[in-house]
Amino acid sequence: xxxxxxxxxxxxxxxxxxxxxxxxxxxxxxxxxxxxxxxxxxxxxxxxxxxxxxxxxxxxxxxxxxxxxxxxxxxxxxxxxxxxxxxxxxxxxxxxxxxxxxxxxxxxxxxxxxxxxxxxxxxxxxxxxxxxxxxxxxxxxxxxxxxxxxxxxxxxxxxxxxxxxxxxxxxxxxxxxxxxxxxxxxxxxxxxxxxxxxxxxxxxxxxxxxxxxxxxxxxxxxxxxxxxxxxxxxxxxxxxxxxxxxxxxxxxxxxxxxxxxxxxxxxxxxxxxxxxxxxxxxxxxxxxxxxxxxxxxxxxxxxxxxxxxxxxxxxxxxxxxxxxxxxxxxxxxxxxxxxxxxxxxxxxxxxxxxxxxxxxxxxxxxxxxxxxxxxxxxxxxxxxxxxxxxxxxxxxxxxxxxxxxxxxxxxxxxxxxxxxxxxxxxxxxxxxxxxxxxxxxxxxxxxxxxxxxxxxxxxxxxxxxxxxxxxxxxxxxxxxxxxxxxxxxxxxxxxxxxxxxxxxxxxxxxxxxxxxxxxxxxxxxxxxxxxxxxxxxxxxxxxxxxxxxxxxxxxxxxxxxxxxxxxxxxxxxxxxxxxxxxxxxxxxxxxxxxxxxxxxxxxxxxxxxxxxxxxxxxxxxxxxxxxxxxxxxxxxxxxxxxxxxxxxxxxxxxxxxxxxxxxxxxxxxxxxxxxxxxxxxxxxxxxxxxxxxxxxxxxxxxxxxxxxxxxxxxxxxxxxxxxxxxxxxxxxxxxxxxxxxxxxxxxxxxxxxxxxxxxxxxxxxxxxxxxxxxxxxxxxxxxxxxxxxxxxxxxxxxxxxxxxxxxxxxxxxxxxxxxxxxxxxxxxxxxxxxxxxxxxxxxxxxxxxxxxxxxxxxxxxxxxxxxxxxxxxxxxxxxxxxxxxxxxxx
Numbered sequence: 102x103x104x105x106x107x108x109x110x111x112x113x114x115x116x117x118x119x120x121x122x123x124x125x126x127x128x129x130x131x132x133x134x135x136x137x138x139x140x141x142x143x144x145x146x147x148x149x150x151x152x153x154x155x156x157x158x159x160x161x162x163x164x165x166x167x168x169x170x171x172x173x174x175x176x177x178x179x180x181x182x183x184x185x186x187x188x189x190x191x192x193x194x195x196x197x198x199x200x201x202x203x204x205x206x207x208x209x210x211x212x213x214x215x216x217x218x219x220x221x222x223x224x225x226x227x228x229x230x231x232x233x234x235x236x237x238x239x240x241x242x243x244x245x246x247x248x249x250x251x252x253x254x255x256x257x258x259x260x261x262x263x264x265x266x267x268x269x270x271x272x273x274x275x276x277x278x279x280x281x282x283x284x285x286x287x288x289x290x291x292x293x294x295x296x297x298x299x300x301x302x303x304x305x306x307x308x309x310x311x312x313x314x315x316x317x318x319x320x321x322x323x324x325x326x327x328x329x330x331x332x333x334x335x336x337x338x339x340x341x342x343x344x345x346x347x348x349x350x351x352x353x354x355x356x357x358x359x360x361x362x363x364x365x366x367x368x369x370x371x372x373x374x375x376x377x378x379x380x381x382x383x384x385x386x387x388x389x390x391x392x393x394x395x396x397x398x399x400x401x402x403x404x405x406x407x408x409x410x411x412x413x414x415x416x417x418x419x420x421x422x423x424x425x426x427x428x429x430x431x432x433x434x435x436x437x438x439x440x441x442x443x444x445x446x447x448x449x450x451x452x453x454x455x456x457x458x459x460x461x462x463x464x465x466x467x468x469x470x471x472x473x474x475x476x477x478x479x480x481x482x483x484x485x486x487x488x489x490x491x492x493x494x495x496x497x498x499x500x501x502x503x504x505x506x507x508x509x510x511x512x513x514x515x516x517x518x519x520x521x522x523x524x525x526x527x528x529x530x531x532x533x534x535x536x537x538x539x540x541x542x543x544x545x546x547x548x549x550x551x552x553x554x555x556x557x558x559x560x561x562x563x564x565x566x567x568x569x570x571x572x573x574x575x576x577x578x579x580x581x582x583x584x585x586x587x588x589x590x591x592x593x594x595x596x597x598x599x600x601x602x603x604x605x606x607x608x609x610x611x612x613x614x615x616x617x618x619x620x621x622x623x624x625x626x627x628x629x630x631x632x633x634x635x636x637x638x639x640x641x642x643x644x645x646x647x648x649x650x651x652x653x654x655x656x657x658x659x660x661x662x663x664x665x666x667x668x669x670x671x672x673x674x675x676x677x678x679x680x681x682x683x684x685x686x687x688x689x690x691x692x693x694x695x696x697x698x699x700x701x702x703x704x705x706x707x708x709x710x711x712x713x714x715x716x717x718x719x720x721x722x723x724x725x726x727x728x729x730x731x732x733x734x735x736x737x738x739x740x741x742x743x744x745x746x747x748x749x750x751x752x753x754x755x756x757x758x759x760x761x762x763x764x765x766x767x768x769x770x771x772x773x774x775x776x777x778x779x780x781x782x783x784x785x786x787x788x789x790x791x792x793x794x795x796x797x798x799x800x801x802x803x804x805x806x807x808x809x810x811x812x813x814x815x816x817x818x819x820x821x822x823x824x825x826x827x828x829x830x831x832x833x834x835x836x837x838x839x840x841x842x843x844x845x846x847x848x849x850x851x852x853x854x855x856x857x858x859x860x861x862x863x864x865x866x867x868x869x870x871x872x873x874x875x876x877x878x879x880x881x882x883x884x885x886x887x888x889x890x891x892x893x894x895x896x897x898x899x900x901x902x903x904x905x906x907x908x909x910x911x912x913x914x915x916x917x918x919x920x921x922x923x924x925x926x927x928x929x930x931x932x933x934x935x936x937x938x939x940x941x942x943x944x945x946x947x948x949x950x951x952x953x954x955x956x957x958x959x960x961x962x963x964x965x966x967x968x969x970x971x972x973x974x975x976x977x978x979x980x981x982x983x984x985x986x987x988x989x990x991x
Contacts, residue, residue, distance in 0.1 A: 140178040141266055144208035145171065146199050147189055148225070152218035159248060163216055163225070166252045170259030176267055176299065180206050196230075203232045210266050221246050227258055229265040238265040263299075270300045273331035279338035282371060283317050288336070291315060300325070300332045308336070316373030317341060341371040342408030351416040354391055360384055360414070372402065372410050381414075388418065392460045394494050395419040423449035423459030425498035431505040434482070443476050444469040449498070461499050466490055470503070477507065481541030483574070483581060484508035511542045514573075514580035518554070520587035525557055542581045554585055559625035564593035564648070564657055593623040595659055596651035602663040603696075606640055610698040611661065613722060614638065623657060635663070637811060640693050642666040668693040670702075684708030698722065712738040729756040729764075735772075739876070743783035743902055746876045748774035750796075759803075766802040771795070771833070774876060784897035786904050790875055797833035800825040808847060813917075813927065813958065815855045818846045828868060836868035837877065855917040861886070861935075862942075863909035878905025879937040881948075884984035886911045887933040889950035889969025891982065894937030906937030910947070920955065927956045929967065949973050952981070 147164050150156045164182070171177050188202050196213060203211035214227035223245055229238040241261040245254050264271070274296050277285045292308035294301075305323055312321050320339035325332055347368065349357045363383040366376040381398045388396035397417040402410040427448055429437050441447065446466045449459025470487055477485035488504035516537045518527050531537060533553060535546035551568045558566030566589045573582040598619055600608050612618075614634040616627035628646060635644050643664035648657050670690040690702035700719040706712070715735040723730040736749040750772020759765045775793040802823040808814035821843045828836025845859035867873040880903065881893040892903040915931045931954070934947045954967025970981045 141176055141210065142178045142180065142206075142208045143171065143266060144180045144185065144199075144203040144206050144211045146185060146194070146211060146213050148213070148227070149215040150218075151215065154218065154248065159216065159218075159251070162248075162251055163255060166255030167212075167227075167259055167262075170256050171263065173259075174263055174267070174299070176270060177263065180208060200230060200232060200235065203230075208232055212262055212266075218248070223248065223251070223254065225254055225258055227262055229262055241265070267299055269327070269331065271331035272296050272298050272300050272334055273328060274333050276333065276335040277338065278335055279340070280318075281340060282343065282369075283315070283340065287315070288312060288338075292336075294334055300334070305334070312336065312338070316375050317371040341373070342404075342410045344368055344370055344372055344412055345405050345409045346411045348411060348413045349416060350413065352418065354393060354418050354421075355384075355387055359387060360416075363387055372412075377412060384414075384416075390462055392421040392423060393418050394422045394461070394499060395496070420496070422461075422494055422499050423453060424461055424501060425449060425459075427501045427503070429503050429505055432507065434480070434507055434510070440473060440476075443472050445472075446501070459498075461492070461501070463492075466492075466501070473503070473505070475544065477505075478542075478544040479546075481510040481512065481543070482507050483511050483542055483544075509579055511574065512578075512580045513537065513539050513542050514575060514578070514582035516582075517584045518587065519584055521589040523558055523561055523563070523587070523589055525561070530554065530557065536583065547583065550585065554587060556625055558587065558589050559623065560627075561589075562592040562594070562622035562624070563589040564623040564625075565590040591655055593655055593657050595619055595621050595623060596653075596656035598659045598661065600661045600663070602643075603665060605665055605696040606663075606693060606698070607696045609725075610638075610693075610696065611635065611663070613725075613727070617659070628659075633809070635661075638693075638698070639811075640665060640668055640698075684711070710740045723755070727758050729766075730754065733770075743780045743900070744776055744787050744875075745778040746774055746776055748772050748876065756802075756804075762807050763803070763805045766800075766804065768800045768802075769798070770800075771797045774874065776875070782900055784900045784902040784904055786897060787875055787902065790872070794834045794874060795832075796827050796835040796874070796877075797831040798825050798827035799831060813855075813925075813956070813963075814847045814857075815853075816847050816849045818844070820844045828871070835874050835877070836871040837873050838866045838868075839877070840864045840866075850916075853919045853922065857915040857917060858913070860912045861910070865907040867907075873907065875905060878907065879909035880905050881909060881911060881935055881937045884965065884967060884986050886913075887935050887948055887950055887969075888931065888952055888954075888967055888984050889933070889971050889982050890948060890978070893935070893948050895939040906939055908940065908942055909935070909937040910942055911935030917956070925958045929954045929956060931967070931969075933969070954984075 145164070145168060147160050150160045150163070152159055168179060168182065171179060184206070189199075199211055199213055209232055211230050211232060212227060213230070214225065216223065216225045225243050227241045229241075230236065231238075241258060243254050243257045243261075272294055275289065275292075275294060277288050280288065291311040291314070293311075294304050294308050298304075309321050309323065312318060317340060318338050319341050322337040324335040324337060326335070344366065345368065347361065347364065349360050352360060363386075364376075364380045365383065366373055366380065377400055381400065384398055385396065388394070388398075396419055399415045401413050401415070403413060405411050424446065425448065427437070427441060427444070427446070429440055432440060444466075446461065446469050447458045450456060453459045470490060473487045474485065477487070485508050486506040488506075491502040491504075493500045493502075513536055516531065516534060518530055534550045535553075536543060536550055539546055547570055551570060554568045555566055558568070566587065569586040569588070571584045571586060573584075575582065595617055596619065598612070598615070598617070600611055603611060615631040616634070617624060617631060621627075632644060632646055635641065641663045643662075645662040647660045647662070649660060650656070651658050668691060670688060670692065673685075673687045685707045686704070688702065688704035690700065690704070692700045694701050698721055700717075702717050702719075703715070705714050713735065714737065715733060717731060717733045719732075720730045722728065731752075731754040733752045733754075735751070737747070739746045739748075750770060752768055752770035752772075754766060754768035756764050756766035773793055773795045776787070776790045777792075779788055779791055800823055802821060804819070804821040806817070806819045808817035808819055821841075823839075823841050825839040825841075827833060827838070841861065841863045843859070843861045845857065848856045850856055863879050865873060865878060879894065881887055882890040887893060894903055894906040894909075896903050911933070912935060913931060913933050915929050917927050917929050920926045920928045930952075932949070932951045934949045936943070936946055936948050938946070949972040950969045951972055952967060952969035954965060956966075957964045965984070965986050967984045968981060969984060971978060974980055
């Protein structure tokens with residue numbers, strides 16, 4: 102019954118709409134007598150021509166041109182040419198004679214004039230005379246060059262003549278009446294009638310329709326008044342009622358605010374049926390994107406007070422629909438399963454409530470169609486056609502059908518490089534192309550080849566080089582030949598480097614990170630390297646590089662725009678690890694001190710087994726050269742099972758780039774350490790070290806870092822070797838040498854996954870007659886080495902205390918994958934193995950663990966929560982451990 106009622110209301114609205122649509126025609130029919138007028142009869146007489154050329158010919162050409170233009174107005178009727186020329190016989194006649202003849206012919210106006218040719222210059226004058234009063238209108242004139250332009254000049258003159266003849270039919274003004282909420286400007290913008298135009302019933306009819314189409318008026322009437330200045334056209338309007346309120350009923354999945362945002366009309370505006378219908382369409386799209394394809398939306402209007410209305414949307418959401426089946430028709434070379442892997446849109450899966458699988462998003466589906474087309478193109482099917490998806494649904498779900506016409510698979514034919522020569526030999530360029538290494542044609546390889554060739558040209562200074570691929574399809578051999586045409590242009594040099602947006606960071610801090618300087622030859626690789634260098638600073642949330650042509654053709658300006666972000670750090674956190682157990686951390690730091698790129702940091706770590714305080718200062722460009730320097734002061738406390746250690750001291754480190762990403766470093770440190778609170782059951786080795794000792798050491802290091810990110814690298818490697826020497830000429834009571842080699846490699850995998858494998862080897866050598874301090878030995882276990890184990894290494898045979906090793910080896914393998922990509926949350930699966938020994942390396946005694954974890958670049962630093970399971974558990978060991986920490990991992 103309710104459905105029938107809605108249908109009836111819909112029919113009523115349709116009938117009303119049709120009635121309003123026909124109103125202009127009804128109005129025209131009723132008022133045609135009011136606006137119908139006889140045409141104005143005009144006698145156009147031949148103009149007097151003053152020229153050395155064929156005067157009768159020019160006279161007739163001008164007459165025909167004016168005659169043709171005047172007849173374009175449906176308001177004008179001209180006395181036929183034969184009659185006119187019979188009266189004048191092409192001769193010059195006195196104006197009074199022409200006026201009397203015009204009256205005899207029943208013309209209301211006569212048009213007379215003259216044309217004068219002086220050299221190549223032509224002047225044409227015309228005058229309109231009213232036959233009833235003998236009143237002469239203003240002299241109209243136009244001029245130009247060459248008799249061939251007479252038709253053009255006649256067109257301009259005819260417009261002026263018509264204005265004089267039909268001045269009573271001109272619209273002198275437009276009036277808008279009856280509108281209260283809709284401004285005049287909105288109405289005037291949709292009508293074509295305007296002051297100065299000739300009044301036209303058909304134009305008025307179009308204007309009425311246009312005003313109705315605005316949707317704000319229920320009645321439009323036109324009133325026309327004749328005045329000495331012309332016609333006054335008044336549009337008399339009757340507005341529809343205002344929408345005072347909008348109500349949504351039955352919505353649960355989408356809140357009223359979301360639905361209100363989809364409305365194409367606003368409250369306090371006149372009721373507009375078309376906008377209500379378009380609003381329903383937009384709301385339907387919102388429901389479609391949520392999977393509610395069967396949602397039903399209808400509306401009713403309720404009167405409020407006078408003419409105002411309340412719009413009520415009735416919503417029946419029905420059940421959410423999921424994609425039950427994606428079907429491919431015509432695919433022969435690839436299975437449905439292979440093609441579905443290409444698409445983001447998927448069928449409803451087991452974990453649909455977590456993964457959003459089975460939800461149909463049309464924009465996403467359209468992107469998938471493009472992916473499928475690209476997939477076929479990348480596998481040699483250059484003529485493959487992937488049709489638009491057919492979407493059907495019922496109460497059970499949604500069904501997607503995609504038609505595919507694969508066509509023939511084409512191989513790679515000849516690959517040639519032509520055009521301008523560059524310094525890199527062409528055979529070398531061919532070797533580095535992707536396409537020749539393919540058996541079948543691959544569009545993606547073509548794109549990469551174009552990027553490669555363009556990059557080579559750019560790196561040689563040809564900033565505006567273009568590489569154009571030209572393909573030839575050999576249908577018979579089913580192959581595609583391709584020629585890369587190089588147009589290198591001219592050499593380009595960097596002119597000015599302009600930096601904007603840095604309100605705090607000094608220009609020199611940015612410029613010293615750039616791999617290009619003013620005057621350098623253009624090099625796109627160095628530009629990309631400069632961009633990455635600025636990103637690594639972590640001073641900016643936005644970095645934009647733009648090149649612009651300089652004052653000279655061979656110059657380009659580099660415009661760098663940055664948007665700074667806060668570089669101060671105030672962080673408080675907590676963590677847990679196998680070695681440190683529960684701990685609390687706090688840090689206050691400024692990573693861009695006074696905009697100089699310096700870092701000043703104070704941090705503290707308070708744990709159940711340790712306390713650590715550090716004040717550090719970093720100057721990355723000491724003496725304005727790339728000499729990285731760090732100055733540290735620290736004080737710490739470590740509480741072990743059977744003893745405590747209290748080290749405190751300072752260190753100075755210098756690092757300098759030796760070659761590309763290879764850095765050499767040297768550091769000096771001095772600290773004193775006190776071993777005390779030794780328990781009775783402690784190892785004899787530990788008891789012998791009670792008291793305070795000092796360590797004065799220097800360390801040399803060499804590091805090569807090619808990774809693409811500081812915290813979460815996806816490719817590249819970090820390799821380092823270091824030698825620390827303590828004692829001897831440096832002084833101090835402790836004397837030893839420590840050697841450490843580290844290597845870590847990152848490999849990008851599909852689906853934004855990263856595989857990381859790393860290793861660390863250490864060797865500790867005491868000087869003759871000198872004991873190595875217990876706190877300097879190698880201890881393995883915990884989140885930075887072997888996860889799942891607390892301490893691994895040599896133990897005192899009598900007490901069982903872990904006393905550390907003089908050799909150490911650890912290897913880790915990890916698979917890192919995204920969990921919540923937009924939030925930077927990652928998952929990890931790992932395998933660890935390693936140990937520490939008193940002497941030598943024993944591969945048969947490598948401990949093994951495996952586990953899982955999550956990582957997140959949190960506001961307080963890189964966060965890691967990982968669970969390690971011991972694969973070779975020994976008696977008394979826990980089977981697994983949780984590890985939690987914030988900070989770098991290497």
